[in-house]
Amino acid sequence: MTSCTASPGYVRGPQMWATCMGRMGPMTDEGATITEWLDRLVAGVHLGPKATRVRQILTTQPTYCSYATAAEVADRAEVNGATVVRFAQNLGYPGWPQLQEDLRRVYLAHRYDARQPGVPDGDLIAASLTRDVANLQALQRSFDFPAAHTIVGAIRDAHRTVVVASGTHAVAAVAFAGLAASRGYPVTHEDRGGPHLANALAGLRAGDCLVAWSFWQHYRQTVAALRVAREAGATTCVITDTRHSPAARGADHILVVPTEGVSNLQSMTAATSVAYALFAELAATDPKTSRTAAHRVDAVWRELDLFTEDTPDHGGGRAPQQPKGSDKGSHGGS
Structure with a gap:
């Protein structure tokens, strides 16, 4: 050489x-x-x-x-x-x-x-689905279940939890925060940044929790939010794509998920799967409270008339309207 x-x-x-x-x-x-x-x-x-x-x-x-x-x-x-x-x-x-x-x-x-070398006939739809399947399989093999349970426990025991994510990283975060709130947990999602994020972070104290969803390339405000929360004494949890990411540095608890997509795009499929898994475990920690909160949220949604008619129309006319307050199962914002 x-x-x-x-x-x-x-x-x-x-x-x-x-x-x-x-x-x-x-x-x-x-x-x-x-x-x-x-x-x-x-x-x-x-x-x-x-x-x-x-x-x-x-x-x-x-x-x-x-x-x-x-x-x-x-x-x-x-x-x-x-x-x-x-x-x-x-x-x-x-x-x-x-x-x-x-x-x-x-x-x-x-x-x-947009091109994807090695994809037969340029079938990016099939390639994308195959990539997501591979990501989920990799996630199942390498998932850190103890860390996941610890994160769920931190959220369950926190006085309040702020979820931070921006851009496409927020796809999974929105689902988790919305569902957790619908089950009575004091969880809010902040993705607006600037003064809105500053106000949300300023109220964090010891006993609170911040959960960040952050993947390459990492948003500066998400990384900064973790630092502010840590300095305030709050528990910090990160769902990210590598333990060496800027977001993971100094975090109390870390979950690593694969995000590789096709056409050099990141996929949030595995991250979203983790969001639903964390929520399911969180809701199961207190089934009675979760169920009561879900019924209450469902009633409010119906009171606000947020749902379209979903009763089958067999005769060509307007389907009969469900009476307010009827219990067809909790939607919980999903």
Whole structure:
């Protein structure tokens, strides 16, 4: 391997990936997709079964791999961390961080590219569903049940709980907060940011809880909210995609869920599944109170006439209206 005349620096193999005198000169095949880029990198390199699994994870989960540690990538590939490091070194890199740096560049260059290499006939619908199934299977294998029970306990015992999430990260958070509130728990969701978030955080005290849903790329206000809550003495819980994320740093309790999607988009399917799982466990901790609250919420919803008619119309006319207060089952805001 050729070395630079000045330190720090190196020039890596056939791709001439270089860092000399503090200047970075990556040769990441501008315009190449992740698959094409990896194909060129591994050309002529013998990959054993474990290295092949690492390469497959880089190809199918580039979003996650662009910020995950070597140990986390190894966990996804079902190998050990040393295998990931050796994989990078076999491609001419000093280690995983340098390979990841190039991977991130290629990924970001195609972040908004709608095409999905390797998908037969461009069937992204099937690819998306398959990816979500894989995420749920990975979640089931790696889910930290003790941490989940601890988070449920923290919410159950808290004087009040503030749920924080923004953008698409709020998909799961909205479901959890709304359902928890419908069962009588003092849970609110704040996604407006700015003064609204500041006011919600200012009231946090010891004995309160903050639950943040935050995935790559992390919103600054979500990370800041966790810091404010922690300084106020509140319990902090994070649902995120890696234990090393900015949101997870310093959190009391962490749940990690896979979020890889297709076309370089994140999927909130696994996160939403976790939201419903946490809610189900929370509601089950006090069935009587939960049931009473659900009936009350249902009655208020009906009093406000929020529901459309759902009785089948068999004769072409208007279906008979259910009398107010009739109990057809609790909707609870779902």
